[in-house]
Amino acid sequence: MTNWQIFTGNQEPTSDWELPASPSWRPFGEKNQPGESRRKSRGETFQIVDENQIKMVNAALYLRRPLLITGKPGTGKSSIAYKVAYELNLGEVLYWPITTRTTLKDGLYNYDAIGRLQEVKLSEQNPQPLSKQQQKASLKQIEKYITLGPLGTALLPSKKPRILLIDEIDKSDIDLPNDLLTLFEEGYFKIPELVRLKEEVKEVTVGTAYNDETEELTAKDRTATIEEGIVSCKAFPFVILTSNGERDFPAPFLRRCLRLTMKSPNQDELVKIIEKHIDTDICLRDDVIKLIKDFIKKRNKGTLATDQLLNALFLIKEGKIATDDDIIRLINQDLGTVESSDD
Known part of the structure; x- marks a missing residue:
């Protein structure tokens, strides 16, 4: 995995950074004309x-x-x-x-x-x-x-x-x-x-x-x-x-x-949604298939939403994180919140 972190926390100011294209379900900037509803x-x-x-x-x-x-x-x-x-x-x-x-x-x-x-x-x-x-x-x-x-x-x-x-x-x-x-x-x-x-x-x-x-x-x-x-x-x-x-x-x-x-989408339906928003090939990976199955299990027990899975897969597709990364657990929390302890 490449070092994808723009913010490093090292207290060194820099302007030498650029964001990649936004997810299709979060269109801003060039994806929208002025005065256009997002x-x-x-x-x-x-x-x-x-x-x-x-x-x-x-x-x-x-x-x-x-x-x-x-x-x-x-x-x-x-x-x-x-x-x-x-x-x-x-x-x-x-x-x-x-x-x-x-x-x-x-x-x-x-x-x-x-x-x-x-x-x-x-x-x-x-x-x-x-x-x-x-x-x-x-x-x-x-x-x-x-x-x-x-x-x-x-x-x-x-x-x-x-x-x-x-x-x-x-x-x-x-x-x-x-x-x-x-x-x-x-x-x-x-x-x-x-x-x-x-x-x-x-x-x-x-x-x-x-x-x-x-x-x-x-x-x-x-x-x-x-x-x-x-x-x-x-x-x-x-x-x-x-x-x-x-x-x-x-x-x-x-x-x-x-x-x-409206029923929550099953595995096949989730794959269609992922192919529409993310990529076709990513759904062929064994680690992603396992991630989808784990997501469905957690969703059926809690309040997970489909866009939480898409958020994680977007980072995976960009080569930023692996499917077993801790951030996957944080993104897919039932309450959608992350607790941070102060030093």
């Missing part, structure tokens, strides 16, 4: 190995139903959304990560009420009364303070479904799944701040949750026109919700979703 590379690299996954995706598309995907971390739950977007040319995946504090309104839109109030107060300081045209123009300025969230953007009218990933829905407040029910059934929502002004301001142009400037299909939708404060879809969005199986959901919510359970 997550979308999953669509090109994710390997679907289960025919049932394909069937459930198609069923969700046909039935206009959300697809609830449950599985352990690292099984590719969220990657399916990017794979569908890539193959069906649906543009940028609208990403909505869920926390315990997330509310339905967070996903629909954000209104900067403080900024709007400050603008109104400044306009009131003008000693000259405003004409009707000026008053209407002033009211229309509300559009600068409203931005659609990922869920709200997904419901914008379009010929083909927009694609929305609601990640880790099981982390949500207990009310959020129920709050989504009506929205999934009706396919539209109102923005009260705009509805109140619909007589004076019929339409406004607001920002959306689209950020990827390189996606031709959806880059033009980084702003959207809303009429009379109502956002209503023409094509129901393709919605994927992911869950780690950490909680149960209300029965009405489950009835309105199609459900898919």
Whole structure:
């Protein structure tokens, strides 16, 4: 093995070093254009190995139903959304990560009420009364303070479904799944701040949750026109919700979703994933085959994710470490942490 360590700990400063190309699942720098979402590379690299996954995706598309995907971390739950977007040319995946504090309104839109109030107060300081045209123009300025969230953007009218990933829905407040029910059934929502002004301001142009400037299909939708404060879809969005199986959901919510359970890949499926991301020949090595088998045994007893195996194999392929190196044990720890003792 070559001396691959860039950082040596010898306290000698040096600029004479260079990093090799990054792993395919960690694309940065030259692998991404400015303004391009890094997550979308999953669509090109994710390997679907289960025919049932394909069937459930198609069923969700046909039935206009959300697809609830449950599985352990690292099984590719969220990657399916990017794979569908890539193959069906649906543009940028609208990403909505869920926390315990997330509310339905967070996903629909954000209104900067403080900024709007400050603008109104400044306009009131003008000693000259405003004409009707000026008053209407002033009211229309509300559009600068409203931005659609990922869920709200997904419901914008379009010929083909927009694609929305609601990640880790099981982390949500207990009310959020129920709050989504009506929205999934009706396919539209109102923005009260705009509805109140619909007589004076019929339409406004607001920002959306689209950020990827390189996606031709959806880059033009980084702003959207809303009429009379109502956002209503023409094509129901393709919605994927992911869950780690950490909680149960209300029965009405489950009835309105199609459900898919992601299984951890077996040895043959892992080999296909490794060939896609790392190299074809590396899977022929006896020491790597043994490493894969050991990984599966540990994974079935704990919480190891596939990318932890890929991390180790990337270093092995680069000729940096051997399969019996201590760093393999550290990378593939169940909790993904390394303890360091102080001298």
